[in-house]
Every structure is written in C-alpha cells, then in structure tokens.
Amino acid sequence: MSQTIYxxxxxxxxxxxxxxxxELAPHANVLLLExxxxxxxxxxxxSAAFWEECYGGPGVVPLxxxxxxxxxxxxxxxxxxxxxxxxxxxxxxxxRFVETFSGxxxxxxxxxxxxxxxxVPHTRDDWCDAIWEPACADIDVxxxxxxxxxxxxxxxxxxxxxxxxxxxxxxxxxxxxTTEAGDTYRAATLxxxxxxxxxxxxxxxxxxxxxxxxxxxxxxxxxxxxxxxDDLPLVLDIxxxxxxxxxxxxxxxxxxxxxxxxxxxxxxxxxxVALAIDRFQQVTDWKIEAVERRWAGLRSFAPDRLxxxxxxxxxxxxxxxxxxxxxxxxTAPAAARLASQLALGSGPDDLTRSIDPQAYAPQRFxxxxxxxxx
Ligand SMILES: Cc1cc2nc3c(=O)[nH]c(=O)nc-3n(C[C@H](O)[C@H](O)[C@H](O)COP(=O)(O)OP(=O)(O)OC[C@H]3O[C@@H](n4cnc5c(N)ncnc54)[C@H](O)[C@@H]3O)c2cc1C
Numbered sequence: 100m101s102q103t104i105y106x107x108x109x110x111x112x113x114x115x116x117x118x119x120x121x122e123l124a125p126h127a128n129v130l131l132l133e134x135x136x137x138x139x140x141x142x143x144x145x146s147a148a149f150w151e152e153c154y155g156g157p158g159v160v161p162l163x164x165x166x167x168x169x170x171x172x173x174x175x176x177x178x179x180x181x182x183x184x185x186x187x188x189x190x191x192x193x194x195r196f197v198e199t200f201s202g203x204x205x206x207x208x209x210x211x212x213x214x215x216x217x218x219v220p221h222t223r224d225d226w227c228d229a230i231w232e233p234a235c236a237d238i239d240v241x242x243x244x245x246x247x248x249x250x251x252x253x254x255x256x257x258x259x260x261x262x263x264x265x266x267x268x269x270x271x272x273x274x275x276x277t278t279e280a281g282d283t284y285r286a287a288t289l290x291x292x293x294x295x296x297x298x299x300x301x302x303x304x305x306x307x308x309x310x311x312x313x314x315x316x317x318x319x320x321x322x323x324x325x326x327x328x329d330d331l332p333l334v335l336d337i338x339x340x341x342x343x344x345x346x347x348x349x350x351x352x353x354x355x356x357x358x359x360x361x362x363x364x365x366x367x368x369x370x371x372v373a374l375a376i377d378r379f380q381q382v383t384d385w386k387i388e389a390v391e392r393r394w395a396g397l398r399s400f401a402p403d404r405l406x407x408x409x410x411x412x413x414x415x416x417x418x419x420x421x422x423x424x425x426x427x428x429x430t431a432p433a434a435a436r437l438a439s440q441l442a443l444g445s446g447p448d449d450l451t452r453s454i455d456p457q458a459y460a461p462q463r464f465x466x467x468x469x470x471x472x473x
C-alpha cells in the first residue's frame with residue numbers, strides 16, 4: 100500500500116479527470132487513476148471536436164461561453180461557424196430555437212435559403228431556413244487534453260494508468276482504494292470523473308448512483324465528390340437528426356444517435372451509419388464515394404442532461420464530476436476550474452464568476468422524498 104494519503108484521488112483520465120486534476124494539482128496532493136493503457140481512450144478520443152455555443156441547451160451555455168474565452172486565449176480553437184438547417188415545415192422548430200436561446204449570450208442570426216446555399220453547397224432546394232452561429236469553432240481536443248496532462252504533471256500530481264478502480268471503502272475519513280490489479284491507494288476525497296462509468300464508481304463507493312446513462316453516438320468519415328471545402332460550417336439538423344462538418348476534404352457525418360447502452364468500449368453499428376447516409380442524402384446531392392472510417396463513443400447524461408459537479412450530499416469525501424454528455428470538451432476549462440474551486444472550498448475567479456454552481460450541484464437529485472436515511 101502507498102503510504103501517501105492524497106488529498107484527492109481522481110478516477111478517470113479523460114478530459115474531465117485530466118482537467119480537474121490539473122486545476123487541483125497546484126493546490127493539493129493529487130492522484131489520477133486511469134483504467135486504460137493511456138488517457139483519452141474512451142469518449143475524449145472520439146469526439147467530433149467542435150465548440151458550439153448552443154450545444155447542450157441553455158443550461159450549458161454559461162459553461163461553454165466561459166470556456167470559449169480560455170480556449171481562445173490558449174489557441175485551441177479554429178473558426179468554423181455553425182448552421183442549423185430546416186425545411187418549410189420546420190419553421191416552428193426554428194422559431195422555438197431562436198426563442199430558447201434569446202438572452203443567453205449566444206450570437207445567432209436567421210438566414211433564408213440564399214444565405215443557407217451560400218454557406219453549404221449541394222443542399223437540396225427544400226432546405227430553405229437556417230440559423231447561423233458565427234462563433235462555432237473546431238477544438239484541438241488532443242492539444243487540450245495534453246495541455247491538462249502536462250499541467251497536472253507539472254503541478255506534481257501522480258498519474259497511474261492500467262489502474263482500474265475495483266473497490267473503495269472509507270475508514271477514519273480516508274478512502275482505501277484498491278485497483279483490480281490489487282494495488283492500493285489512500286485519499287481524503289474521491290473525485291468521480293469516470294465518464295460512462297460514473298454510476299459504477301458510485302456503486303463501488305457505497306454512494307447512491309444518480310442515473311448517469313451512457314448513450315452511443317456514431318460518426319462516419321465520408322469521401323465525397325467534389326471534396327468537402329475547408330470552410331464548410333458545422334451543419335446541424337434543427338430537429339436533431341444529423342450533423343456534418345468537413346475535415347481535410349472529407350466529411351464527418353453523424354446521425355445524431357443516442358442509443359442507450361452499458362458502459363463499454365463503444366463500436367459503431369452499420370445500421371446507424373446507413374441511417375446517417377440516408378439522412379444526409381435527403382439534405383444534399385453530394386456524391387458519396389466511400390465510407391472511409393467510422394467510430395462511436397459514449398455520451399453520458401444525468402437525468403436532466405446537465406452535468407453534475409460537487410460534493411455528494413450523503414457520502415462524505417465523494418465528489419461528482421460527471422454527466423459531461425455531448426459537451427465535455429467544449430466546457431472543460433470552466434467546468435474543471437469551477438469544480439476544483441468547489442472541491443477546494445475556494446471562491447470563484449474571472450473564469451467562473453458568471454456561472455451558478457447550484458445549477459450543476461448533485462443536491463438537485465436529493466429531494467427529501469428520495470434521500471436515504473441513516
Ligand atoms: C461521437 C462523439 C462526439 C462528440 N463530440 C463532441 C464535441 O464536438 N464537443 C464536445 O465538447 N464534446 C463532444 N463529445 C462529448 C465528449 O467527448 C465527452 O463529454 C467527454 O469526452 C467526456 O469526458 P470524460 O473524461 O468524462 O469521459 P472519458 O473520456 O470517457 O473518460 C473517462 C475515463 O474514466 C476511465 N475509467 C472508467 N472506469 C474507471 C475505473 N474503475 N478506474 C479507473 N478509470 C476508470 C475510463 O477508462 C476513461 O478513460 C462527443 C462525444 C462523442 C462520443
């Protein structure tokens with residue numbers, strides 16, 4: 100057994116675990132345990148890599164906007180723009196979208212058919228309504244993840260890979276953590292940043308799972324003729340049936356699927372790729388020459404689809420940093436700073452002042468009717 104009693108043991112070294120460990124490391128003694136051979140193998144390594152102001156809904160906007168400032172300052176964003184598209188019958192959805200985000204601080208503008216066609220070549224004529232979001236950008240996901248891995252190392256945190264947590268018991272205000280390989284560690288606070296496995300970790304620690312459900316999302320890389328232009332915006336269906344963007348002349352296309360699954364090494368299903376292509380062909384007349392690559396990953400949501408940051412109200416020393424859904428990369432800087440401030444008990448700073456931590460507190464799932472007694 101390691102003799103060190105860490106202040107914090109973070110479980111999972113995806114974007115969530117790496118970023119919070121990096122934020123904590125200058126202030127505390129931090130251990131980061133990762134089950135896989137290397138950090139970033141699961142959701143973090145499989146994202147579509149965009150920063151999109153509206154993605155995840157109005158409740159996520161404060162985290163996205165605050166993170167955008169950090170990502171721009173550190174040069175992790177490359178401008179792209181996003182376009183929500185619809186047909187005449189989608190006018191109601193378009194109107195509701197604009198109304199939903201009015202006053203949230205995002206910058207969106209309604210475009211007509213001419214504005215749509217000018218930005219996205221090959222769209223079929225019935226796609227005539229659009230909402231333009233100029234600030235949308237690509238994120239250098241690997242660069243951001245490395246930035247946090249380097250920072251946590253620089254801050255003195257210990258990262259241990261091939262260390263899948265198997266059991267967690269609390270004795271005398273200290274967690275005894277045992278990996279499946281039999282190694283043991285001790286820490287005052289356990290931070291649950293295990294992505295799709297967040298509820299599994301809660302179960303191991305005797306904490307009530309919050310219902311954080313993994314859902315599979317598929318992406319296919321298409322070779323199209325003519326090649327996809329570099330300045331193509333991210334194009335999203337207003338009804339959430341597809342999105343696509345260009346990448347080095349190719350197209351990344353998703354059917355925007357959300358297939359409930361168990362936590363696992365997610366793999367794409369042919370049916371979802373076929374569905375994506377079918378939907379894509381209803382929007383554009385782009386010629387598809389080949390499906391070059393396909394992948395899938397898990398997006399894990401709390402029941403209200405907002406992330407969960409904060410101390411568990413029932414189990415001492417257990418801290419939630421989970422439910423990052425489909426926005427865990429674009430919200431990482433502000434989320435990690437905010438969560439580290441909550442974990443350390445320190446106040447907000449310029450990055451987090453505009454964010455209400457109560458909106459993401461685990462307490463929202465603990466009503467008096469459902470709280471456990473004893
Ligand atoms: C197809 C797809 C597209 C996406 N596109 C975007 C996008 O464009 N923009 C955006 O912001 N977000 C996007 N997302 C969402 C984003 O990828 C996630 O929100 C984010 O990666 C979640 O990070 P995480 O660290 O919580 O999870 P993960 O990266 O999955 O990390 C969790 C880690 O915990 C480890 N772990 C689990 N159990 C244990 C254990 N017992 N012991 C030790 N370690 C353990 C796992 O091995 C894993 O490495 C997308 C996701 C998918 C799947």
